[in-house]
Amino acid sequence: MGAGLGWLRVPVGGRGSSLHAGAWWVWAGGLGVGASRTGNPLLLGLLVGVAGYVVAARRTDAPWARSYGAFVKLGLFVILVRLVLAAFLGSPVPGSHLIVTLPELPLPGWAKGIRVGGPVTGEQLVFALYDGAKLATLLICVGAANALANPARLLKSLPGALYEAGVAVVVAMTFAPNMVADVLRLRTARRLRGRSTGGVKAVLQIGLPVLEGALERSVALAASMDARGYGRTAAVPPAVRHTTTVLTLGGLLGVCAGTYGLLAAEGATYGVPLLGIGVAAAFGGLWLGGRRSVRTRYRPDVWGVRAWLVAGSGAAVALLMIRAGAYDPEGLHPGVVPLVAPGLPLWPAAGILLGLLPAFVAPRPAALTDKERTR
Incomplete structure (x- = not known):
């Protein structure tokens, strides 16, 4: 019994037990x-x-993991700003709770419906607060993924057709955190x-x-990419290239339209x-496009049971909020006219709490080596 349930014990994240970045x-x-709904x-x-x-429970002390606060x-x-x-x-939004009246700038007739200044009501500010909080929550969710998923391991898991674009994205994602870490290190040394x-x-x-440090890292990255044969491609028949283009572009359009439908109020x-x-x-197109890539993967990350649990908890939050x-x-959409305090719906709140599952099933962060910390 104890041996059969051993996988329930949360391991320490390492080379063989780390969670898939995806x-x-x-x-x-x-x-x-869920936030968009x-x-x-x-x-x-x-x-x-x-x-x-x-x-807070599962991020490491790597430079890219400190981006959540930003x-x-x-x-x-x-x-x-909102x-x-x-x-x-x-x-x-109409309102009856007047807070202040700002000086109003007169505008020409062609700008009818637009005003600068004038009365500011409580209903207007509350509506703007709700609207801005939705966008802020979306940004924070992106920041959570950026702080938890190792960009290098995410690049390692990308399909071969997206490897070149993935390298550019990963370099861009890691440049700013490394630069901030260098600034903090130098300021501490000066103090x-x-x-x-x-x-x-x-x-x-x-x-x-x-x-100077950023330039040295860029040169070292270029040298390592050149030593690994970065950019080499294999020859594929024209029919495969055309099929790849049609599937990839059509799939991406479908993903964009489907994502818009999920984020829209009634889609x-x-x-x-x-x-x-x-x-x-899109996966079919990427699989065909990957035939042009001649690179190999060393110890590819495995999508295991814990990865399914982490991804499933996020999917469950999305589906329950849509439902x-x-x-x-x-x-889910409290009104501001009349101006009343919003209530907390219990079932949606319970569904959101399912998102806490990664804090208990994902591997615990391990102490990074100096080499990993400077990536």
């Missing part, structure tokens, strides 16, 4: 779909809390030596080593089948 993106995508600030806050708890700050900035725009540019870390002179003295009926057809066609929008739309 599972984290599927989980975060499910939370993002509601404007209730309580449910959005619950989604942010779920994402934050999982990140996404949270970006989300708060989005909410602030409130400012609603105050200065107005909103179509330990009793030197100032502020002012134009200090910024110039810190910026030069940071740019779940056609979104799911379109997304399924698009994913199947909840059909039988309880008022709970």
Whole structure:
């Protein structure tokens, strides 16, 4: 009995037991779909809390794993911008709770329906707050995936047809976190030596080593890619190339249309089948396109039981939120006219809590080596 249930014990993430990077993106995508289906600030806050708890429990100390805080700050900035725009540019939402009247800028006749300044009501600001919180939650979900999924291992799992584009994306994703880590390291070294870390002179003295380190990493990356034969392709028949193009483009269009249907308020009926057809066609095109790639994989990541559980928890959140929008739309989209406090629908909230499953089934983060920490 104990041996049969041994897989339930949460292992420490290592080379052979780490979670597939794609599972984290599927989980975060499910939370993002759930966020797109509601404007209730309580449910959005619950989604942010779920994402934050999982990140705190399962992220490593790698530079790319520290990006979650930046996404949270970006989300708060989005909410602030949305409130400012609603105050200065107005909103179509009527309101009776006047907060302040700003000086209104007269506009020409062709700009009818647009105003700058004027009365600002509580209903307008609350509506803008709900709208901005939805976008902020989506950004935070993306930040959670970026903090949990190792970009290098995600690149390793990409199909051969997407390898070149994946390299560019991974390099772009890892450049900024490494640069921030270099800046923090140099500022700490200056403080330990009793030197100032502020002012134009200090910024110039810190910026030069940071740019030098970025250039050294770029040269080392180019050398390693050249040594591994990056860019080599195999010859394939023209019919295979044309079929690959049709399947890939058609599949991506289907994925875009299906994703739009899932994110739209009333598109779940056609979104799911379109997304399924698009994913199947895109995978077929990527499989055929991968025949041009001559690279091999060393110890490919395995999509195991824990990856299914993590990805399934995110998918469950998305499906339950889509279902909840059909039988309880008022709970998921509280009104602002009249201005009342939003309630917490219990079943959607319980469905969101399923997103906490990765915090208990995903492998615990292991201490990284110096080489892995500088990737």
